[in-house]
Amino acid sequence: MIFWQRRKLPGPVSLSLFVLLLLGCLNFCAASSGDNLPEYKNCVESCVESSGLNSSEHVKLPLYLRLLFWTDAQECRYQCMHALTSKAIENGQTVHQFHGKWPFNRVFGIQEPAAVLFSIGNGLFHYHYYKKMQKQLPDNYSLKNGYLVMAITAMNAWVWSTVFHTRDFEMTERLDYFSAGLYIFYGFYIAVIRVFWLTGLPKKAFGVLCGMLYCAHVTYLSMGSRFDYGYNMLACIVIGALQTQLWLIWTVVQYSPLTSNPSRRSYAWMAGLSVVLLSCAMGLEVFDFPPWLGAVDAHALWHAATIPVIPLFYQFILKDAKVNLQTVDTQATKKRSS
Numbered sequence: 001m002i003f004w005q006r007r008k009l010p011g012p013v014s015l016s017l018f019v020l021l022l023l024g025c026l027n028f029c030a031a032s033s034g035d036n037l038p039e040y041k042n043c044v045e046s047c048v049e050s051s052g053l054n055s056s057e058h059v060k061l062p063l064y065l066r067l068l069f070w071t072d073a074q075e076c077r078y079q080c081m082h083a084l085t086s087k088a089i090e091n092g093q094t095v096h097q098f099h100g101k102w103p104f105n106r107v108f109g110i111q112e113p114a115a116v117l118f119s120i121g122n123g124l125f126h127y128h129y130y131k132k133m134q135k136q137l138p139d140n141y142s143l144k145n146g147y148l149v150m151a152i153t154a155m156n157a158w159v160w161s162t163v164f165h166t167r168d169f170e171m172t173e174r175l176d177y178f179s180a181g182l183y184i185f186y187g188f189y190i191a192v193i194r195v196f197w198l199t200g201l202p203k204k205a206f207g208v209l210c211g212m213l214y215c216a217h218v219t220y221l222s223m224g225s226r227f228d229y230g231y232n233m234l235a236c237i238v239i240g241a242l243q244t245q246l247w248l249i250w251t252v253v254q255y256s257p258l259t260s261n262p263s264r265r266s267y268a269w270m271a272g273l274s275v276v277l278l279s280c281a282m283g284l285e286v287f288d289f290p291p292w293l294g295a296v297d298a299h300a301l302w303h304a305a306t307i308p309v310i311p312l313f314y315q316f317i318l319k320d321a322k323v324n325l326q327t328v329d330t331q332a333t334k335k336r337s338s
């Protein structure tokens with residue numbers, strides 16, 4: 001529960017929190033109305049009987065489907081889902097969700113081809129800038145290893161997003177959520193380290209705290225037989241919102257005429273704009289709709305929209321590192337000359 005004080009929040013802050021809270025509501029509002037349709041149940045039952053699933057012999061699925069662990073029962077649900085969806089579209093009726101998903105047209109057994117494609121695109125961009133940071137950031141830069149690990153957690157998150165959207169199992173779902181959570185928690189850690197320039201013991205203590213919070217987060221979600229989707233969404237919203245607001249406030253401070261900041265960063269807009277654009281990209285999830293051409297839904301568009309934002313934040317990191325190193329060199333030169 002969030003209690004709002006009666007004061008006007010800055011525009012970007014209100015926008016970011018509003019988008020994130022709407023995303024949290026999606027978890028509670030979504031429902032698979034198609035699962036309870038009598039015609040769907042009858043179709044699946046007839047398919048199961050006709051395919052011989054109740055006997056010792058049944059029709060084998062194509063190899064490419066079996067390689068992705070499709071079963072005959074799942075094939076029946078898939079065929080019935082699309083038969084009812086096609087009929088609904090022809091008659092101008094409501095398109096339903098089935099088993100928590102829109103009726104996507106699979107490609108070579110891949111459940112959500114567009115989301116898979118865009119997840120791969122995100123991962124490749126993070127890999128590109130991981131290699132770029134390796135080359136361009138000097139080893140003596142204190143934040144180099146932290147930024148490299150951040151890129152690794154991002155690549156890991158998009159790998160498991162690709163796997164999950166390829167085939168939705170309990171294990172792939174949890175790995176997707178846990179990997180995304182790790183990226184969010186680590187991104188918050190990096191934001192605090194950079195904005196407040198934590199070093200030494202404070203940096204280590206904050207790192208331990210973030211690690212303990214993430215381990216507690218995963219442990220709680222792994223306990224019991226039912227995954228707590230509401231808590232997982234809320235935890236990611238809170239940490240993500242803190243990270244977003246931290247970068248936004250830092251950006252505003254850099255340009256504010258009311259603060260005396262001798263080391264203003266003229267490129268700070270890159271950090272602020274990137275987190276705003278990411279929040280807007282996430283907001284696409286609010287406009288949930290049946291997939292275009294059976295492939296592109298709001299979730300896939302969200303993954304597509306994050307791709308062009310990635311270079312902006314990494315360019316900020318590279319520019320920021322260059323300026324920080326120049327500042328250190330200048331200060332060292334002054335000390336030597338004095």
